[in-house]
């Protein structure tokens with residue numbers, strides 16, 4: 001008779017405007033302590049804990065490192081809502097009070113996280129990447145990809161591409177069309193067609209944007225590796241950059257997402273993007289990892 005061995009994992013669940021993550025204390029190890037396949041099971045909303053991803057809290061010398069698996073097990077370079085959760089996780093772990101700042105290494109470089117007294121987290125997300133070949137798309141061989149036509153679902157969409165370390169394709173609508181009513185979009189149907197389109201060799205996150213004013217945008221997102229989520233922090237940053245590039249908005253915007261608003265500033269003085277929003281602890285527990 002084979003005796004089943006049961007590995008368990010302690011976790012804490014956090015969310016940033018509804019983008020939810022299973023946070024794992026990985027401080028004593030230099031590689032994630034669970035596999036991508038285990039992360040997929042844990043993210044399942046019926047069979048696991050449920051989440052848009054699993055985030056590993058790791059050391060980087062005196063500072064910290066963030067690694068993340070999407071809910072499909074792929075590993076993205078960066079996660080904006082996740083990194084605000086990361087700041088809250090560290091502050092809870094250290095029982096530190098605000099103001100407090102952290103330097104965190106990601107696969108997209110170092111980010112500076114400021115935990116503010118009002119409970120919000122402001123992240124210096126660094127500069128956006130706008131030029132091919134650094135942005136992973138075949139939509140333009142060189143230079144910036146701004147309002148490039150892309151055929152999806154029998155329609156021609158105008159796409160602007162921005163990398164925040166991870167790839168984003170942003171659209172404000174179709175060629176010759178009106179502005180978008182994002183609530184009316186069949187996101188589950190069209191989202192995968194953008195994500196897996198041949199022009200995006202690394203797949204893509206896709207943002208559909210409605211413009212309320214030059215400082216107020218609304219977006220829905222289809223995330224690479226996670227589908228339709230309540231929010232995407234890197235996506236909101238990329239949307240403001242795209243809106244500025246297309247002449248639709250100013251550099252400081254409130255971006256409404258299904259899970260709530262984020263404040264985004266693309267600062268002229270240093271070319272960095274600053275994202276401000278909340279992050280909250282939801283629950284903690286121990287889960288059995290199947291063998």
Ligand SMILES: N[C@@H](CCC[C@H](N)C(=O)O)C(=O)O
Pocket residue numbers: 019070075076077078079080081082166167205223224225226229231232233234235
């Ligand atoms: N929700 C995140 C982005 C997570 C990674 C993304 N799905 C990708 O694969 O690039 C955010 O808040 O930025």
